Amino acid sequence: MGEPNGDVRVNGIKENGTDAEEVKTPFLIGVAGGTASGKSTVCKRIMEQLGQADMDHTQRQVVCISQDSFYRELTEAEKAKAKKGLFNFDHPDAFNEKLMYDTLQSILAGKIVEIPSYDYRSNSRDFENKLTIYPADVVLFEGILVFYFPAIRDLFHMKLFVDTDSDTRLARRVPRDINERGRDLDQVLTQYMTFVKPAFEEFCSPTKKFADVIIPRGADNTVAIDLIVHHIGEILRPGGCTANAAPIIQLKRRDREH
Numbered sequence: 001m002g003e004p005n006g007d008v009r010v011n012g013i014k015e016n017g018t019d020a021e022e023v024k025t026p027f028l029i030g031v032a033g034g035t036a037s038g039k040s041t042v043c044k045r046i047m048e049q050l051g052q053a054d055m056d057h058t059q060r061q062v063v064c065i066s067q068d069s070f071y072r073e074l075t076e077a078e079k080a081k082a083k084k085g086l087f088n089f090d091h092p093d094a095f096n097e098k099l100m101y102d103t104l105q106s107i108l109a110g111k112i113v114e115i116p117s118y119d120y121r122s123n124s125r126d127f128e129n130k131l132t133i134y135p136a137d138v139v140l141f142e143g144i145l146v147f148y149f150p151a152i153r154d155l156f157h158m159k160l161f162v163d164t165d166s167d168t169r170l171a172r173r174v175p176r177d178i179n180e181r182g183r184d185l186d187q188v189l190t191q192y193m194t195f196v197k198p199a200f201e202e203f204c205s206p207t208k209k210f211a212d213v214i215i216p217r218g219a220d221n222t223v224a225i226d227l228i229v230h231h232i233g234e235i236l237r238p239g240g241c242t243a244n245a246a247p248i249i250q251l252k253r254r255d256r257e258h
């Protein structure tokens with residue numbers, strides 16, 4: 001990740017140095033669930049229903065970040081293991097917790113951050129394809145272990161858990177990993193039985209209890225998604241803050257040199 005540059009933007013426009021400025025505190029939503037449960041698809045539906053699908057990237061009020069962008073760099077020995085499906089990407093130690101926490105804090109402070117995408121073929125962060133996160137109204141952070149780390153879990157204003165049965169998840173993961181992530185069948189199944197399934201049971205599934213809303217059947221559950229979108233819409237409405245929600249717009253005084 002590039003260091004946040006400290007610029008503050010208000011509604012996408014760099015502010016001009018007055019004493020009082022609006023700093024947006026995004027409404028941060030965590031979306032957890034097992035592999036291939038439909039986390040990304042649920043986030044996509046939420047973005048679509050909030051009218052963000054066709055919006056220019058720089059103008060978006062709702063953005064989605066994947067926890068996969070925060071996998072830690074592998075050593076050469078780990079890279080060799082990963083190539084054979086013998087590295088555990090489902091264990092909490094596979095992530096850079098501090099980077100994840102610091103990045104989310106920067107986002108909450110209204111700073112601009114750059115986040116690399118993740119390249120599953122090389123098992124590394126892809127700095128060529130970065131996502132720039134401007135202050136937004138809603139930030140979705142999705143991943144298998146977004147509720148695992150207590151300090152990160154505490155940052156969310158809303159926590160969703162996508163609950164799709166494991167047969168369905170495996171049936172979706174196999175073709176996805178072969179077609180989109182450059183894996184072969186043996187590797188996918190070995191990795192699944194050795195690491196993915198046991199780690200789901202040990203680290204991911206127990207975090208369901210932290211969720212505010214559990215979404216059975218993922219994106220097929222249009223009723224749940226409609227309810228969530230309606231709730232977010234209410235929170236985003238001017239004057240629509242609830243006691244539990246963070247204020248979307250904070251008026252903040254800052255001293256700036258210009």
Ligand SMILES: Nc1ncnc2c1ncn2[C@@H]1O[C@H](COP(=O)(O)OP(=O)(O)O)[C@@H](O)[C@H]1O
Pocket residue numbers: 033034035036037038039040041042172173176217218219220
């Ligand atoms: N409701 C659904 N019906 C059919 N296929 C789905 C559904 N939801 C997701 N998929 C497919 O399953 C795979 C995993 O979904 P994705 O949303 O990427 O899951 P996750 O982000 O939890 O890994 C993708 O290939 C996606 O297109």
Ligand SMILES: Nc1ccn([C@@H]2O[C@H](COP(=O)(O)O)[C@@H](O)[C@H]2O)c(=O)n1
Pocket residue numbers: 034035036039068071089090119120122123124143144196
């Ligand atoms: N280099 C990597 C990194 C991660 N994985 C697997 O991805 C899963 C998480 O992504 P989802 O979209 O499925 O939530 C996780 O289960 C890892 O096993 C990988 O295979 N290779």
